[in-house]
Amino acid sequence: MSDRVLDISNLRIALNGNEDSQVVKGLNLKIEPGQTMCLVGESGSGKSLTALATMGLLPKVLSPIAGSIVLKGEDMLTATPARMRTLRATAMSMIFQEPMTALNPVARVGQQIEEVLEFHSDLSQSERRRRVLEMMEAVHLPDIEKLYKSYPHQLSGGQRQRIMIAMALIMRPQLLIADEPTTALDVTTQAQILKLIRELREEQGTAVLFITHDMGVVSEIADDVTVLKLGEVMETQSVDNLLRHPQTDYTRDLLRSVPSQVPRPARSVATDEIVLDTDKLCKTYGGGGLFFRAREVMAAQDVSLSLLKGRTLGIVGESGSGKSTVARCIMRLIDPTSGSIKVGGKDIATLSQKDLKPQRKNIQIVFQDPMRSLNPRIEVGESIIEGPLNFGVPRNKAMTRARELLELVGLPASAVDRFPHQFSGGQRQRIAIARALAMDPDVLVADEAVSALDVSVQAQVLDLLAELQARFGLGILFITHDLGVAAQICDDVVVMQYGRVVEYGPAGQVLGAPQQDYTKALIAAAPGRHWDFANFRPFAEAP
Amino acid sequence: MTGQTTTVAPRETISPFAKVRDIVLSSPIVMVATALLAIIVLAAIFAPWIVPHDPVRLTPSVRLKPPNEEYWLGTDAFGRDLFSRIITGGRISLVIGVGAAIAAVAAGLLLGLLAGYIRWMDALLMRMVDGLMAIPNVLLAIAIVSLWGASLWTVLFAITIPEVPRVVRLVRSVVLSAREEPYVEAAIAAGSSTWLIMRRHLVPNTVAPLIIQGTYICASAILTEAILSFLGAGINPETPSWGNIMAEGRIYFQINPGIVLWPGLVVSVAILSINLLGDAVRDALDPRMAQRGIDR
């Protein structure tokens, strides 16, 4: 019992300490040495708060009001701040979700790691430096001497996360808490980081409390899993049992809404009318510069693709691959350097803003972040009818159309005079779609439209899009980094890397049997690809 | 339709009065500040009717009297009642404060919008703004006032000019960050005209910071007017303002310090209240401060 690493029992956390606004309601969790416990739940489930409570880093407005968090026999909630400080990084340490902002931008990276030793050990300066370099070696960082002296902004996201891990594990703590460490990373980097965590866990025998919302990641790294919903534990099981025999409906729904990697069966080609066609589209930044040649960046190079009416073309790629740049060029939010963009047969690549206006009707866009895609200060209805009013539609006619559209996307017509802050993320994305449809465009561009949503909500929005496509014969250009989502919704797929098209063809062929090595690596790196979550069994055992 | 029709909270808008009430009641200090400011403003507005003596009438025979029952705060060098002059002086000083704030905010908003939203205007406007900011504002104000005469308008103009660049910079930075917002790009995609985008999507973002900056400009304008009068380049002394009462009274500091200290006190209280209100508004309207708590 006493060598149990972490024992959380009946933990309750509330806003400003009052009873009736609890965000964590009676949570129990136990972690043995060397064991990896995955804490799974959608946003708002209180998973991160539990971790922060353990580390004693809860924001001032939140405070634990009941229960205990026992680390190696010592209750964290009653420990003095000074005691907590000595335990942090020695007994337990934590890594966070946003590697890009987690390091002090004005201090050298090596020195930020060394700081841990400076305060928690009495090693000499040279001895500390040697330990740090040794640790950087252990996390497989390249060229550690140079990296030791460089600044955070000179490192990639993955490298920074490795530095965070080195920092966390250098004092060989018994418990490592990882709060969605790979969510912000690209698929390939995510795979390497998960592998690194597993490797270090074996080596140092650290217990890991891994927090995530991605079932794929759970299947890759977890020993046991605890499912959380709105602050309450749904169930706790070994990972295998959970995936095969989920006990609660909530877990079952969660598993069913995970988009599987296997592309859905190809749909027949209804018409051959091309609604969107680009030819050798290029976009370069930089160049010019008054006295010295600024570094030229080729964001997109010779991208040629075409989209048929009523079908969905997906653009897949990691961050920096240029998929967003292509989308924004097509929308003429940024001006392409060269190449043509034909919408409904007319080339809009080089039109002046004035001539462009009539064409804008035919192509609309839905953005990624639901929180910022609607003007917070005007009613939702006003946002929807802004487009039609620009094209001379009388106000009352536009307003009735707006009410119809809201119902169409599954929201009450009366929502038309509410303000955006009264809606959830999923609801706002539906309103954004309604706004796009108000212009009844030929093409709808969805730029990572579902990436910011919880898995369950994601599934509903994808279904909505498919249904609207069928009803209005919409051509959809779907930009995403999530292969599962692409597999579920796209008829054809374009894979992009460093601004160039790597592979282009029907989804079944590109995602099912990829030709190019990069695509293969991309698919291989996706976590949980060998699990058929919806049917609670690995593909290998498929009948 | 797929997905359950979710229920939506009833329409709930916060009326501006409620917002103002919250700001004012946010802390005791702000309450006191607002009360004091209200007294000063009301006194200034109703000055002509509540003033015990004619603030402009000279009665040299009773000059430099200490406070007594007839002249509550004593008299100045020309035998004019100090109390009435301070109240009437409030009108000019507050007009200058509020006027400068509104003028600077309006000009700054227009130029800031242009600089922030229209690329080629940006470089040109910003160089002019840097130029104006480089010129020391007190010296500029003195030059303008003493060269073009000390009427209320030249003083107001002289005090507003140096404040405009700061407002332009503020608006420009807000506009530059706002235009990156997805809802602005969606409006562009929907074919909205530049003017509509500015009016509906960009300007509302500048309202909160402009209110805050407005309060600080108002406070500094009243101070600058006092400094200008002190240097002999302020409003012409016939119409009293806090500044020129103090300026005229400074020679008699040793004989009747009240002439400088009483208006000085009133000026300080007024500016203190305006600044505190500015801080309170900033804390209330600044989104970052509000949702710091539980966004995880």
Add this chain to the structure above:
Amino acid sequence: MFGYILQRLLAAIPVMGFVALFVFLLLRLTPGDPAAIIAGDTATPEQLEAIRDSLGLNDPFFVQFFNWIGQLLQGDFGTSILSGKPVIELIQARMEPTISLALTTIILSVVIAVPLGVIAAWKHGTLIDRFVMLLSVVGFSVPVFVIGYLMISLFSMQLNWFPVQGFRPIGDGLGPFLQRIALPTFTLTLLYIALIARITRTSMLEILGDDYIRTARAKGLPESRVLMRHALRNCSVPIITVIGIGFALIISGVVVTESVFNLPGLGRLTVDAVLARDYPVIQAVILLASLIYVVINLLIDIAYVLLDPRIRYS
């Protein structure tokens, strides 16, 4: 890095050009005529004309402007209309009091204001925070000459710790110099403590919300280390900016303090020049003040590069 500085330098040229044109225009469009001032009471119109000719005030506007700029580029700031001395000499004699007042005030303000700002941010929302902010707002609100008079009557007349007025260059020994510069410095410091404390508090509050502060705490570092090593270092950029701007403002804007404490600084030189319509002096001083402002801005930009590595490689 060098390209960055070169770019900033080039940007300064149009700014100075604009300032020169603005000031020249401002003076030429105004009533009041230096010739009449020099000629005094009994001048006949012909004598006025003669004086105006000798000063070149009758040439067309642009001719005057261009030969002024021409002179400027050769470093000749022209001669003062009233005293006949070269403007350069006038300015040089007035630089030392202004620069020393600026330096002492900024140093004292920073030494007091930055810790105040840090504490206010650290104890955000508590009584201390509110007290510091109230104190700083008071510094903002009281007119400078009221403070000046109170300081003189208290410290000089009653306690006679300090002399009433005057300025002794530092060359005459540190004692007398500090004695005379003390009161004006305290008067100005009250104002600049308010300015710097507010900026420090606001930027500290923002930074304390950033992720790397949470990481630092997660590393078990003591709070003082988190504040000083991590938060304050990142906060140095806005603080340097306000110090730089403050320094430039003091150089050109402390006319009131200079007259109350009788410091022969640049501010008073300009006010006397404006009241006496001494165009060459007005133009030269305002141009010089603007140049100082632009140079200080450049220094601030360079400081950015030193303090924030991200800018160095942009």
Add this chain to the structure above:
Amino acid sequence: MSLSNLKPKPNSVRRALRGTLFSATLAGLAAVAGPLSAQTLVAVKHSALRVLDPIMTTAYMSRNHGYMVFDTLYALDSDLVPQPQMVESHTVSDDGLTYRFTLREGLKFHDGAPVTGEDVAASIARWGERDGMGQVLMSFVESMGQDGDNVFVMTLKKPYGLVIDSLAKPSSNVPFIMPKRLAETPSTEPIPEQIGSGPFTWVADEFQPGVKAVYAKFEDYVPRDEPPSWASGGKVVKVDRVEWVVMPDDQTALNALLAGEIDYWESPPSDLLPILAANDEMVVRNLNKLGYQTIMRPNALHPPMDNPLIRKAAIASVYQKDVLDALVGNPELYKLCGAMFVCDTPLASDVGSETLTEGNGKDLARELLKEAGYDGTPIVIMHPTDVGTLRTQPVVVAQAMRDVGFEVDLQAMDWQTLVGRRASQAPIGEGGWNMFMTNWVGADVFNPLVNNMVNGKGPEGGWFGWPDVPKLEELRMAYATSPSLDEQKKLAEEIQKVAYEEGVYAPIGQYFVPTAWSAALEGVLDGPAPFFWNISK
């Protein structure tokens, strides 16, 4: 709070800063400034010395500077009688046309050159171009020259009674004697060097316009042996250096004098005098018995003030006591005096000034307005706000005129704008004016030739306001050529009567500005201007 975290500064300053800034200042270093060296006299003047050429401008500071650096042939004593100064003796030819002046022995300029007749001739010629009384003298002069080194000869076209009085003119544009090479610079340009034969030498390199002017004792100066009286007599310098310091803030000047940081304050505001008088280490005395005359000057060129009745109505509405109470306050420091040529002088007379000194002119003013058919067009009074002694009168006069029915537009401006605008003869609409107020030292107005306001030449050759009254000119010419004092007195009274009838101007009060100095000083002289010889510490 260690200083160590300050940015690294040069070591010496940092050690000193740590040592001095905290311990010494806070512990209350003995603050009294070290006793100024006994031989330096520090004086605060009424304004900054700017133009150094006493001929080119009438500014009082330039005149005071002139008295330090230059010397004059004659000077008035305390009874206003001209006494020889640089002159040993002079003879006048029988026909009164040739004057021969022999200079005193050993008169030297600061550059060591002896003073010659030629220097005197050139100096008087330059002075004659600019000064009013000088112009009248030059209209009589035939020729001026030298007869041997130290004899100056002046020949006249016709006899002129006021030659000696002109050469002894006490105030603005004083006929100072300067070397020939300087006197030859045109009178519209400042003289390049400050070389004179006066009791002090000008220390050029320590001059900081607007801050400080420094004079040193001229070792080779040969003072007369008579005791000093007003501007005449021996100018014996008893201190090594005199520093004129500018203090824009009266508060600071008062404190500096009380704290012993300065020795002499030329013109403290009247309200601060009680404080100084109450302090036994201070002496307060009025040095200039003629005092100052503050005047109101209408512009006779443009309506409505071109009508004499309107001008007289404005003058009648003013009661001197109101003006002086507001301007000075302390009754001992002012005198109700309607004499255009200042009271307590030979030419003083109160004819035509009853309304000013009794204050009973309100009804008369209303009648005059009715009679003139005043139609209410506003009178533009220029109001300088940045000069302490000129800020009050416009306000008081405006109120008095409004009481009798005038419409008054009091336009605030700074002094330089007023000086620029009063020179313009344009109508009101194009930057003209109706009335302004200014002050004169008694010595500048105490006879019809010196007093510019009684000049009746109109727009050509008249003083600002330009009244065109030929009668005044005749009387002034008669005064100039009249031999006896009684004759001059009668003419002066006549001039004043006509001037009041025409309403060319009105003195609205005579006041005195006493000077304050520390009791340590002895030998401070009375005079038309502050003199610094004969003072010792």
